[in-house]
Amino acid sequence: MxxxxxxxxxxxxxxxxxxxxxxxxxxxxxxxxxxxxxxxxMSNYNTGMTLPKVNIRETADAFYVDMAVPGMKKEDFTIDLDNEVLSISSEKNTENEHVEDNHIRQEFGYASFKRTFSLPEYIEESKIKATYKDGILSVHLPKKEEAKQKPPRTITIS
Known part of the structure; x- marks a missing residue:
């Protein structure tokens, strides 16, 4: 070689x-x-729910956490705040019955996810709000007054 x-x-x-x-x-x-x-x-194997996609955006006054979770209800979510850590989770058990050829067939399913986010200390925790509309869970995280972005200004030289 x-x-x-x-x-x-x-x-x-x-x-x-x-x-x-x-x-x-x-x-x-x-x-x-x-x-x-x-x-x-693999025919009867249910992998559960995938981890939802998240967009985080910042404005002058707040942060927004938008999570794509279509097909769910607002009751399906749990949102917790503990020591500046925001947790969004869901746990869902499903049970369906189908009648096929005079036989009752039951299907069971389980799906869950949990996403956590470390928040900056300048979030006004008492004013956090969440909404769910058209498959998007949106969490509004307002900034404390001292952390809000101020408009630019010109300083004159004396």
């Missing part, structure tokens, strides 16, 4: 790895566990 010498991007010389064509142990393990399972094993 030959030892090839190649030039790297930075201009230095490097020997090629003669075992480069063989997969590493970790790659082999990853490939084994990431392989698609047969559909018969």
């Amino acid at each position: 030959s030892n090839l010498v190649t030039t790297q991007k930075n201009g230095s010389l490097a020997k090629s790895d003669r075992y480069a064509d063989f997969p590493s142990w970790s790659n082999w393990i990853d490939r084994m566990f990431n392989a698609d399972l047969p559909s018969i094993m």
Whole structure:
């Protein structure tokens, strides 16, 4: 076997790895566990709810946490505040009955998520509000008066 010498991007010389064509142990393990399972094993498998997408935006007066959670009701959410940590969670159990070929088939489901956010100390905690409309949960986090952005001003030189 030959030892090839190649030039790297930075201009230095490097020997090629003669075992480069063989997969590493970790790659082999990853490939084994990431392989698609047969559909018969997955047919009744419910993975639950995925972690909702969140947008955080800031205005001069407040922060807004907007979470995309379509198909839910406002009663499905729990919003807690503890030591400047905002937690938004949901836990939902479902049970459905279907009649197929004169047999009653029951389906059970469980879905949950929890997102937490560390808040800055200048949030007016007593004025935090939340609304749910059209699949978007929006939490309004107003800033304390001293933290609100002031408009720019020009200072005259005396």
